[in-house]
Amino acid sequence: MKSSFLEIAPTGTVPALHDPERNLTLWESNAILCYLAEKYDLVDLYPTDIGQRALVNQWLHWHHGNSRQFTYALFAPVVRKDLKISQEQVDRDTKRLTGIARTMDNHLKVHRYLTGDDVSLADIACYEDVGQCNEQNIQLFDFSPYPSVVDWMHRMEQLPGFKESHGVVLKLKKFFKKSNI
Secondary structure: OOHHHHHHOOOOOOOOEEEOOOOEEEOOHHHHHHHHHHHOOOOOOOOOOHHHHHHHHHHHHHHHHOOOHHHHHHHHHHHOHHHOOOHHHHHHHHHHHHHHHHHHHHHHOOOOEOOEOOOOHHHHHHHHHHHOOOOOOOOOOOOOOOHHHHHHHHHHHOOOOHHHHOHHHHHHHHHHHHHOO
């Protein structure tokens, strides 16, 4: 890891953002999402209404200990061998995935998106962890018992800019097929 990147992101993880306009550096994905939404007035993704914003924040906080488990248990051990994630940790994290998927599925049975009828920052954050494991991408988890999650992922994948912003994951899928991973 280059020391110049570690100056921006001392955790050594992505994403990281440096805004020279404000001489501000952020290295936590949800903080970056909120910052960009506020800076560019993206009220459709991060509403100014206190109740609606509270719902977005609820799912953003839920994401860290829940949907993020898809990355910790499935994606990171395959893609980030340098992290040396123990099999014990993978097994522990994997046990939680069905409950997390069930929670999302139950909620998405009555809501198009995590906070209601419209996509929000919470959907973006949760999709990144869950979606990378779906059939369209690397297929690390069987989502078929969770049809509402499958439908939600499909809606997320139809959003403007999705294909352009997810090209790397789609390339990874090709790599995994060639490598038989």
